Amino acid sequence: MDDKNVKTQFGLTVRKLRLSKNISQEKFAEIVGLHRTYISEVERGTRNVTLINVVKIAKGLEVKTSELFCEMEKEI
């Protein structure tokens, strides 16, 4: 999987899980303590998210970080 695809797949997975919990980007940004624009960029696959924010995002989605990547790997 090339770099662009990694970011895209991660973003799509975050979006899918967020929507499955009926949380808006604004609400989710508040939950994880990150800016809404940042969340939007992550979901659009334009951000190379750092480890600390990956863990924050997983926590905000109420899944383990491993589960977040399991979900992402299903799509590949």
Add this chain to the structure above:
Amino acid sequence: MDDKNVKTQFGLTVRKLRLSKNISQEKFAEIVGLHRTYISEVERGTRNVTLINVVKIAKGLEVKTSELFCEMEKEI
């Protein structure tokens, strides 16, 4: 898990898996296409690794990214 702990736990997990495969830092750096110093910093928990490098590191350890985090979560 606070930010410092996330980096420390990730580094310890990478080191454990690398050593379980009997690969030196030099060899591992070569495999994943990253600098040896960077690998050393990751393992010492001083790097907030990006998503793309997390995936590269997992691939280099011949585990899925989800499995790498499963391993990390065992220690928490």
